[in-house]
Structure formats: structure tokens, C-alpha cells
């Protein structure tokens with residue numbers, strides 16, 4: 001079976017005749033109409049290389065556009081239009097710059113606010129810890145009040161409260177508790193005399 005030759009579309013160029021990839025230029029949408037117009041005028045020979053260089057001189061601020069350099073009203077018009085567009089672009093650039101500065105300020109404020117809240121949270125946590133230890137102290141005092149018979153306040157290995165009669169006062173981490181003689185051994189160094 002013979003191979004079908006493709007007849008549609010454009011034939012590819014032979015390898016030695018292929019053109020190198022062309023350089024592309026991205027043009028700001030805002031000045032695109034102007035560039036198109038300039039390109040058209042260049043094509044129609046309405047603008048010479050000389051006019052172009054003069055035009056750039058004016059854009060660079062080297063010449064006064066009202067000077068005798070510009071006899072063609074078309075060129076003066078193009079320069080005026082381009083200068084106006086550049087002025088608008090500069091104004092837009094300034095607006096964007098101002099917005100960026102404003103955003104930076106807002107970000108800084110947010111960071112400060114976050115830090116303040118963090119500090120606040122740390123302080124609250126400390127206060128909570130203080131309250132917790134006050135609560136533990138009160139709880140110990142309370143159980144002492146509940147046990148006027150002075151039952152040993154130590155906790156046995158099985159987690160239950162020792163029920164022997166308390167004989168001695170011991171200092172357990174700054175809190176005085178009453179314990180039986182057996183449990184007092186555990187606190188030998190802390191016996192309050």
C-alpha cells in the first residue's frame with residue numbers, strides 16, 4: 001500500500017531555508033496605537049530616519065518641539081500625542097508607587113498588631129498559671145480543713161489518700177502538710193520541727 005502524501009496546508013521549508021526565530025517585542029497596550037501609526041507612517045515614507053531621531057531627541061528633552069526643527073505638523077502632532085501618553089503613564093506609575101507604599105504601611109501595622117496580641121496571650125497564660133497554683137494551694141488548705149482529725153495527707157502508691165493518723169508536719173514544695181510516721185520517712189529532709 002502506497003503512503004498517502006499530505007496535500008493540505010503549507011509545505012514545510014527545506015531545513016537550509018528555514019528562517020531563524022524572530023525577536024518579538026512586547027509593547028504596552030497604551031502606546032500600541034501610536035506605535036502602529038508610527039509604523040504606518042514609516043512604511044509610507046512619511047517619517048524619515050532623521051525625523052525619528054529628532055523625535056527621540058524631543059522625547060529625551062533635548063529640543064523644544066516648537067523649534068524650527070519640526071516643520072511637519074504631522075510630526076509635531078505625533079510628538080504631542082506621545083508626550084501626553086508618557087505623561088499619563090508617569091502619573092499611573094506614581095499612583096501605583098503610592099499604593100505600594102500604603103500597602104507596606106498597612107502590612108507593618110498588621111505585624112505590630114499581631115505582636116501585641118501575642119504578648120497579650122503570653123501574659124494571659126502566665127496569669128492563668130498563677131491562678132492555677134493559687135487554686136492548688138486553696139485546695140490543700142481546704143482538705144486540711146475538711147480533715148480536722150489530721151489524717152495523713154500523703155497519697156499512696158495506688159493513688160488513694162493515706163488514712164493513717166498524721167503525726168508530723170512536713171514541707172512539701174513550700175506547702176505544709178501533715179503526714180503519718182510512715183510517710184514522714186518519704187519527707188525526711190523536709191520535716192518541720
Ligand SMILES: [Zn+2]
Nearest residue numbers: 152162180183
Ligand atoms: Zn500516711
